[in-house]
Amino acid sequence: MKLTVDGLSVRYGATQAIKAVDAAAHPGEFLAVIGPNGSGKSSLVKAIAGLVAHEGVVRFDGSTVRPERIGYMPQDIGARAALTVLEAVLLGRLGRLGLRVRPEDLAAVEAVLGELNLMPLASRYLGELSGGQRQLVFLAQALASEPALLLLDEPISALDIRHQLEVMEIVLRMTRARGLTTLVILHDLNIAARFADRVLVMRSGRAVCCGQPEAVIDAAMVASVFGVEATLSSDPQGRLIVTPLRALAAERAHAGRVLA
Template sequence: MREGLVLEAVAVWRGKTPIIQSVSTGIARGQIAALIGPNGAGKSTLLGAIAGHLAFSGGIAWNGRRPEASKLGFMPQYCTVLSSLSVLEVLLLGRREELGWQVSGSDLDAAAATLESFGLQGLETRAMNTLSGGQQQLVLLAQRLMREPELLILDEATSALDLRHQVRVLEPLSAYVARTGALVLMAMHDLNLAARHTQHLLLLRKGKLVACGTHDVVLCSDNIRDTYRIEANIVLSDGFPVIVPVGSL
């Protein structure tokens, strides 16, 4: 597999401690893929390595080559903006390499459309340091889309959002993928949202990839029990699994 994202025996160490252990898989472009697993499984570390922010061994390729910064967007887990820049200014910074000293009407139109897709219209002139954590998270995600990356890596981009806004984030991401053929790889904790709104899942446990594929393959009772140490009932709703925890092990 040359198209899309390919990981070959990727490993990340912290001192003498292995955090990611020989992860190998391929993810086709044109979809949203969810990286799932319990706290401490290594999700942020793996995403940081793919984004080029952490040293690793093994191979990481995007369409057969090392991912280029100009084609990649990355949003880390903790993003707090203390700047007094306006929301519109922050969005336009997503295109800073292209804008130079001028902002065109098409750039402003793109920013307005992106804000509307995330339900942020009316906030254009607000200073970033006056927004809630959830609003900042939405603006920073919108900024990443303004760059139109081929590979977008999101580390829990919905963590500060309520349920409605989590769903609202996934809708424009799906539209973006459908329009551009990009790959969105995002760490998620909500298994039910991941099952319904992503097309490919990767299950990480103690730094190892234990399952990958569609929700019916990954979200089985054995995988949930072994990875999350819980007993859960799995019921279907519109063909998608709903995981109902019933007790810890």
């Protein structure tokens, strides 16, 4: 599903969270959205998901009608402790469930649980799980809907480094295999550089640049957007590595280049 965002703006009362953002994502593509706290990343994803009012136009394969097949994982997850893992993931297929759970619903859920190595936890209650385990469960819930569009807001923030890599590898593999259009909000620039096809950089509610990681993530961007002095290098496979050195004074951070 091709996603196109034209002039998207979001306001909460007197606060302008997003200002005329343009963006696009394509089937089979992993688009990472990065930027400092308060830059409008979550508001962008919520507007695309139809969860907040907005100005501007969001198109799905050219249509403004929002499809049912959107998998959305929010940053703040309210876990209902009385639900088991299996029940929570089944809720991801809520639009498909009738008066009873069909065999195909169970099969789809079990497949996702297996993919994320969650089957041993299927009968456990959410309240018994760690924060990282619950995060994996709600990622499974987003994937269980068999979405054409996948929106993930910081899906690895509570995970250790091994599980961060495993989850990103799974998301990338499913994006490719299922032809998903995938938007992922990330804070780790190295994870974004490693897994994303393209990176959208946001600051102060605006999209300041978008492109392939090696074209977008450089020392000038990190300084001007994040206020951090950094060096860039490559790993043995040629993948970009960002090493932060120190926080810059506010006046130096904002004196960086203007990004188009």
